[in-house]
Amino acid sequence: MVEEEILLQQLFEEEKLTDKQKKILLAAIDTFSEKGYAATSTSEIAKKAGVAEGTIFRHYKTKKELLVSIVTPLISKVFGPFIVKDFHKVLDQPFENAEDFLRATIENRREVFKKLLPVIKIIMQEIPFQPELREQFVEQVAKKTYERILVVIQDYQDKGQIIDMPPASVARLAVSSIFGYLISRYIFFPESEWDDEIETERTVHFILHGIGKK
Amino acid sequence: MVEEEILLQQLFEEEKLTDKQKKILLAAIDTFSEKGYAATSTSEIAKKAGVAEGTIFRHYKTKKELLVSIVTPLISKVFGPFIVKDFHKVLDQPFENAEDFLRATIENRREVFKKLLPVIKIIMQEIPFQPELREQFVEQVAKKTYERILVVIQDYQDKGQIIDMPPASVARLAVSSIFGYLISRYIFFPESEWDDEIETERTVHFILHGIGKK
Amino acid sequence: MVEEEILLQQLFEEEKLTDKQKKILLAAIDTFSEKGYAATSTSEIAKKAGVAEGTIFRHYKTKKELLVSIVTPLISKVFGPFIVKDFHKVLDQPFENAEDFLRATIENRREVFKKLLPVIKIIMQEIPFQPELREQFVEQVAKKTYERILVVIQDYQDKGQIIDMPPASVARLAVSSIFGYLISRYIFFPESEWDDEIETERTVHFILHGIGKK
Amino acid sequence: MVEEEILLQQLFEEEKLTDKQKKILLAAIDTFSEKGYAATSTSEIAKKAGVAEGTIFRHYKTKKELLVSIVTPLISKVFGPFIVKDFHKVLDQPFENAEDFLRATIENRREVFKKLLPVIKIIMQEIPFQPELREQFVEQVAKKTYERILVVIQDYQDKGQIIDMPPASVARLAVSSIFGYLISRYIFFPESEWDDEIETERTVHFILHGIGKK
DNA sequence: TATGAATGAGTGTTCATTCAT
DNA sequence: GATGAATGAACACTCATTCAT
Numbered sequence: 001m002v003e004e005e006i007l008l009q010q011l012f013e014e015e016k017l018t019d020k021q022k023k024i025l026l027a028a029i030d031t032f033s034e035k036g037y038a039a040t041s042t043s044e045i046a047k048k049a050g051v052a053e054g055t056i057f058r059h060y061k062t063k064k065e066l067l068v069s070i071v072t073p074l075i076s077k078v079f080g081p082f083i084v085k086d087f088h089k090v091l092d093q094p095f096e097n098a099e100d101f102l103r104a105t106i107e108n109r110r111e112v113f114k115k116l117l118p119v120i121k122i123i124m125q126e127i128p129f130q131p132e133l134r135e136q137f138v139e140q141v142a143k144k145t146y147e148r149i150l151v152v153i154q155d156y157q158d159k160g161q162i163i164d165m166p167p168a169s170v171a172r173l174a175v176s177s178i179f180g181y182l183i184s185r186y187i188f189f190p191e192s193e194w195d196d197e198i199e200t201e202r203t204v205h206f207i208l209h210g211i212g213k214k
Numbered sequence: 215m216v217e218e219e220i221l222l223q224q225l226f227e228e229e230k231l232t233d234k235q236k237k238i239l240l241a242a243i244d245t246f247s248e249k250g251y252a253a254t255s256t257s258e259i260a261k262k263a264g265v266a267e268g269t270i271f272r273h274y275k276t277k278k279e280l281l282v283s284i285v286t287p288l289i290s291k292v293f294g295p296f297i298v299k300d301f302h303k304v305l306d307q308p309f310e311n312a313e314d315f316l317r318a319t320i321e322n323r324r325e326v327f328k329k330l331l332p333v334i335k336i337i338m339q340e341i342p343f344q345p346e347l348r349e350q351f352v353e354q355v356a357k358k359t360y361e362r363i364l365v366v367i368q369d370y371q372d373k374g375q376i377i378d379m380p381p382a383s384v385a386r387l388a389v390s391s392i393f394g395y396l397i398s399r400y401i402f403f404p405e406s407e408w409d410d411e412i413e414t415e416r417t418v419h420f421i422l423h424g425i426g427k428k
Numbered sequence: 429m430v431e432e433e434i435l436l437q438q439l440f441e442e443e444k445l446t447d448k449q450k451k452i453l454l455a456a457i458d459t460f461s462e463k464g465y466a467a468t469s470t471s472e473i474a475k476k477a478g479v480a481e482g483t484i485f486r487h488y489k490t491k492k493e494l495l496v497s498i499v500t501p502l503i504s505k506v507f508g509p510f511i512v513k514d515f516h517k518v519l520d521q522p523f524e525n526a527e528d529f530l531r532a533t534i535e536n537r538r539e540v541f542k543k544l545l546p547v548i549k550i551i552m553q554e555i556p557f558q559p560e561l562r563e564q565f566v567e568q569v570a571k572k573t574y575e576r577i578l579v580v581i582q583d584y585q586d587k588g589q590i591i592d593m594p595p596a597s598v599a600r601l602a603v604s605s606i607f608g609y610l611i612s613r614y615i616f617f618p619e620s621e622w623d624d625e626i627e628t629e630r631t632v633h634f635i636l637h638g639i640g641k642k
Numbered sequence: 643m644v645e646e647e648i649l650l651q652q653l654f655e656e657e658k659l660t661d662k663q664k665k666i667l668l669a670a671i672d673t674f675s676e677k678g679y680a681a682t683s684t685s686e687i688a689k690k691a692g693v694a695e696g697t698i699f700r701h702y703k704t705k706k707e708l709l710v711s712i713v714t715p716l717i718s719k720v721f722g723p724f725i726v727k728d729f730h731k732v733l734d735q736p737f738e739n740a741e742d743f744l745r746a747t748i749e750n751r752r753e754v755f756k757k758l759l760p761v762i763k764i765i766m767q768e769i770p771f772q773p774e775l776r777e778q779f780v781e782q783v784a785k786k787t788y789e790r791i792l793v794v795i796q797d798y799q800d801k802g803q804i805i806d807m808p809p810a811s812v813a814r815l816a817v818s819s820i821f822g823y824l825i826s827r828y829i830f831f832p833e834s835e836w837d838d839e840i841e842t843e844r845t846v847h848f849i850l851h852g853i854g855k856k
Numbered sequence: 857t858a859t860g861a862a863t864g865a866g867t868g869t870t871c872a873t874t875c876a877t
Numbered sequence: 878g879a880t881g882a883a884t885g886a887a888c889a890c891t892c893a894t895t896c897a898t
Contacts, residue, residue, distance in 0.1 A: 038250055041888065042888080043888080051863090052863045055863070059861095061890095121342065125339065128339070129249060162427055163425055172394065176390050176395070176398075177387060180387070199383065206424060207424055210420060210421055213375055213376055213377050256872060266879060266881055268875085269878085269879055272879070277871095466678055466680035470869085481868090490868080549770065553767065553770070556767070589854070590854060601822070602853065603822070608819070615770075627811065630815070631815065634815045636852045636853060638847075638848060638849055639804045639807065639849060640805070640851050660857095683891075683893080693858080694859040695860065695861095696896085697860095
């Protein structure tokens, strides 16, 4: 968890949070991710954060606002294919071939997934039930990120590197493969032994060539 | 929803449930799936089912037992690649080629997914938090179903129809692609227009040949 | 308090309240009247009523609903000059002279005041802050009761027994005198010795002839 | 409300209050009078006064002390029949007749009532529940003012202008009539059209001659 | 002197569960 | 078997008050 906390700490630093606020957020992330939002009590968060229950409500008017404050600033970071600032590089000096691009994307996403695992669990759990989050998600991911992915796909289609399936379907299939890998890796079977280099290669190969022989 | 209710009714019939029990289970499925287990109150279920609160607890000792009673008998049906009784046919008279097998599997899963959507949502939501369910899931899916999948994969590998990647990885990649499709189709974007025949073909083609050109 | 409780018990009987509901209402009346609505906690009421706190909310959805349930059915009984069923008698076989009418009215109101003192305190305290109560009050008292008073006043004006001041002003002045008496008697100085017969006579005399000599 | 604030400002000036204290008191008067003491939070007062919450408690140790600080210095001013310094004049150069005295009293009280309406509401609301205020009230009004009233009444009785009823009863009846007028005028029906000159005359006439004909 | 973050006891309300009918 | 009144612990949230700055 150390690595994860460092990343979160940095993100919090950017938002100028006080020490207590950071403690509250970390405790909330921990507990929400472990037991689910609805099954987590604010008193539990307070205890884990080492603050009084009232302190939580001084910073976040409601329990839901606390959830939103955690998830909102992280949605694009988790589901954007590269962190925004890096994305322009991809377009400006694009990877020569789709294979390198895929490999880099998977590795980049894997890093983010690993570091933000608890928040990712929260996002996945709560998006179905929290309209605010869903809206954020649609805005950030389905609109911004998705459009960029389509551009990249079309780019490689133009270069003749990937087949002429509609970009939306290509995106769906590739993204499923990548997230399928990450979810298996970090959520379903985190305790298995994983050789990440090999699995990344297999995933890249699968996305490009499938499992059919010849 | 009529179709779904008919399927569930049949499943209940097999278990010899009373009329009130069926009403309770249907109301619980409805509400759990809509608001999440933890955010659903038993009084709400009672009201929707048209029974007294006490009646729920006469049949299910606790709220959690109610959840388990819904999910347990459905886990294998949802995640098994074919309903158990049909599965032997696949091994006895296997599809000549992997492509036909894949196509049949996807179509079969899609039917189940569509019909049991609310229960699937509940399973996906609650497995991370309910050890009993997780155990059931591991027992039913990860052990029984998974082993069968591996056998099928090895079968096609022996026939030289799919590549020599470790079956576990093949399974992961293929299953990701199929569930990626179904989740996009029925959970993320159920309101988009989907041409299921075409998307099935694309998914089959993707699993076998990927998106790389030539 | 015994006498008061008997009256309230009768009123509750009419509304078919359960035993626990009666206990809750009596405890609430007691505490609201003693400490004020806002300063009374539901846990205090529960304790005094000898029921669980949840029981209160099973019968009254909110604390405010509890208040309204107490006050509403009593407003007209407190402020109506005679209990409704008796009122027709007054018009049908009216008192020969205003003096007898006044005397009877004061004595009747004094009985009600004495018996419903705690509820009266609550009504007086909460009407300024609870729009629902205010509305009830206006409807019951300012409309129904007030109109009847005006009719009576006009009747005695027609008979030449009281002066030709506008009935609204007559009402205001007479009612002030009567309630001024009752408030002094039961709220401000309940511990002084009061000879009610004499004070009633003085009030009647005052309303009819004032304090000016000759 | 401007007029009221000017009067209060003057009263505060006499007590050498700082600017922040004045703001706090005005905000507290406003809110207490509108929502009641118990239903008003100190944070609300702080916000309305434009000061920090801590500032309130620097000046007034507790919320109750704030209430007492508002009400205490005004009790005698509201309920004394004339502002204290003027009162001696009444005794020294008394009005020739009771009628003039009554008329002057009513008009004087009406001015005070109008200007201090919010404080009056607070006093009426909180005296039943705050022993300190009750004590202040008894001390200031029931003792000082009341005794003065009795003296005046006896004076007019000696002059043969009012009847030989016990002064306490005379006081009760006259005061009820006056306050009944003011409460109707400013609290119950402030929105009706009132011709104050006429109503004052009616009240004077009523107190002296009642409503009986001849 | 003024601030406002922090506190923790207390609030009204909900809830899963029990049990007498 | 079915009911629904009753329970009391737990919940999200508020509040008067404190205190370091």
